[in-house]
Amino acid sequence: MLVTKLDVTRLDEAEAAAQAAVDRFGRIDVLVNNAGNFFAGYFEEITPAQMRQQIETNLFGPMNVTRAVLPIMRRQRAGHIITLSSSAGIIGQEFCVVYAASKFGVAGWMKSLRYDVEPYNIHTTVVEPGFFRTELLVDASTTWPEPTIADYAERTTATVAAWKSMNGQQPGDPAKLARVLLTITDQKKPLLRFVAGADAIEAVKAKAQELLVQSEASRELGGNLAHDDANA
Secondary structure, three states, X not given: OOOOOOOOOXXXXXXXXXXXXXXXXXXXXXXXXXXXXXXXXXXXXXXXXXXXXXXXXXXXXXXXHHHHHHHHHHHHOOEEEEEEOOOHHHHOOOOEHHHHHHHHHHHHHHHHHHHHHHHHOEEEEEEEEOOEOOOOXXXXXXXXXXXXXXXXXXXXXXXXXXXXXXXXXXXXXXXXXHHHHHHHHOOOOOOOEEEEXXXXXXHHHHHHHHHHHHHHHOHHHHXXXXXXXXXX
């Protein structure tokens, strides 16, 4: 076992932690990026500083740790990077505008990172869970907004109360998810995207159907936008 200090927003600490792991175990086979926090609220009531802090932790944090670990995995010509995104990073949700932005970023980064690292036998999996009974909604992990704009005040108060009432009632079991992630790491061809939880699966399925409808609805206006010489 190895316990080491790591603030994911600091690349130097990520590099030190990766080196400590190599010194202790000789290699790194699996990286799980799981650090995150939640700035709840409507966009206008979230400050620019809070927006940056959200992205710094949820997106640049996993990037820092991955940047520290990738050279080790490339030397090994083996490895698996698993990063926790969220179903909010596919569907978007009310009151989650900043959190969803960070998780959309995570999903796009991981899905593109795949092509960078595949030639070195390094696998990637982005995990997109629904609601799990973690500590994300406790005050230590969530920053609740203060109503500052009258137009949002009633909705903010009601939504904060609703979200707080969910804490400890989420359907997903984190221990079961952890066991499934271990199973994924043993797969010869791991899933590139793992949608975790029945609620997330249904939400992602609905989003996929919505995207198909929207793409077809765009065809009349969007399907003939090439330069004329491209059709010659």
